[in-house]
Amino acid sequence: xxxxxxxxxxxxxxxxxxxxxxxxxxxxxxxxxxxxxxxxxxxxxxxxxxxxxxxxxxxxxxxxxxxxxxxxxxxxxxxxxxxxxxxxxxxxxxxxxxxxxxxxxxxxxxxxxxxxxxxxxxxxxxxxxxxxxxxxxxxxxxxxxxxxxxxxxxxxxxxxxxxxxxxxxxxxxxxxxxxxxxxxxxxxxxxxxxxxxxxxxxxxxxxxxxxxxxxxxxxxxxxxxxxxxxxxxxxxxxxxxxxxxxxxxxxxxxxxxxxxxxxxxxxxxxxxxxxxxxxxxxxxxxxxxxxxxxxxxxxxxxxxxxxxxxxxxxxxxxxxxxxxxxxxxxxxxxxxxxxxxxxxxxxxxxxx
Numbered sequence: 001x002x003x004x005x006x007x008x009x010x011x012x013x014x015x016x017x018x019x020x021x022x023x024x025x026x027x028x029x030x031x032x033x034x035x036x037x038x039x040x041x042x043x044x045x046x047x048x049x050x051x052x053x054x055x056x057x058x059x060x061x062x063x064x065x066x067x068x069x070x071x072x073x074x075x076x077x078x079x080x081x082x083x084x085x086x087x088x089x090x091x092x093x094x095x096x097x098x099x100x101x102x103x104x105x106x107x108x109x110x111x112x113x114x115x116x117x118x119x120x121x122x123x124x125x126x127x128x129x130x131x132x133x134x135x136x137x138x139x140x141x142x143x144x145x146x147x148x149x150x151x152x153x154x155x156x157x158x159x160x161x162x163x164x165x166x167x168x169x170x171x172x173x174x175x176x177x178x179x180x181x182x183x184x185x186x187x188x189x190x191x192x193x194x195x196x197x198x199x200x201x202x203x204x205x206x207x208x209x210x211x212x213x214x215x216x217x218x219x220x221x222x223x224x225x226x227x228x229x230x231x232x233x234x235x236x237x238x239x240x241x242x243x244x245x246x247x248x249x250x251x252x253x254x255x256x257x258x259x260x261x262x263x264x265x266x267x268x269x270x271x272x273x274x275x276x277x278x279x280x281x282x283x284x285x286x287x288x289x290x291x292x293x294x295x296x297x298x299x300x301x302x303x304x305x306x307x308x309x310x311x312x313x314x315x316x317x318x319x320x321x322x323x324x325x326x327x328x329x330x331x332x333x334x335x336x337x338x339x340x341x342x343x344x345x346x347x348x349x350x351x352x
Contacts, residue, residue: 005104020131141251262322
């Protein structure tokens with residue numbers, strides 16, 4: 001499934017010619033396909049919201065008798081034609097698809113990062129994949145990240161990605177890369193290709209990157225120029241972190257900030273249809289409100305943190321899916337409100 005989704009993303013890229021735009025189109029396409037499941041989930045959530053006051057009343061009346069409470073709750077749900085799974089089941093079905101979608105985008109990013117590393121190892125400067133202000137969509141949108149690949153981005157690529165990229169190299173390019181590695185790392189002078197490019201396991205990938213590839217990259221003039229720091233801005237302490245401002249920085253932190261802003265927007269314009277069950281007493285209500293307030297601030301900050309440590313393509317996906325989900329929710333809610341209004345009018349006419 002990951003390979004299938006990756007093929008779709010690469011096909012979209014072949015049409016639009018830019019991975020930033022391809023990620024947005026890919027996100028909108030998958031979310032549109034999942035719209036029927038989203039509508040089904042919303043219907044269940046609205047139904048739950050409608051009967052929630054009755055459930056709360058039962059909780060207060062039969063709270064001390066759990067067996068009686070469960071019986072009365074089941075009777076109420078049967079009377080209201082409500083299935084507890086109607087709200088969460090469609091959502092659970094969506095999650096595997098969205099996870100596969102994420103892995104497909106990750107594989108595409110890792111494949112391009114590895115190809116860029118091999119280009120540097122040939123002594124050349126790769127052609128980056130830009131998006132608006134971002135120089136390389138496969139690196140983080142930050143002035144504290146270079147557009148060029150680094151050790152962390154290379155280590156994130158699995159053995160399969162490395163093997164795939166290695167197989168695509170021509171014999172001439174592979175020979176040049178091996179010569180440059182052997183020249184930069186004396187220990188590799190007498191080693192074979194398979195010994196240097198050992199991708200048998202995650203540990204082997206780590207050793208290959210740290211022992212052979214990174215020293216070789218750092219010996220390439222094109223790479224050292226690409227990762228040069230602004231004078232006086234190498235390893236500067238910023239709050240609890242040490243950061244480096246690069247001459248060829250990759251972005252302006254716009255996408256990570258937008259991810260937090262869109263998360264706040266989604267929370268405000270798309271509040272959960274299913275309110276938490278209020279527990280009797282002020283303490284239970286206070287606990288519920290405290291948890292809601294915590295989550296309201298936690299998710300935007302979490303979004304910013306995740307997008308700061310991920311590539312710009314993922315941050316773009318996060319922003320796009322937040323905006324699309326917000327707009328989609330507004331439209332679905334309006335549609336369901338209209339449907340409910342029609343049913344109410346019909347029922348009123350029947351009663352008369």
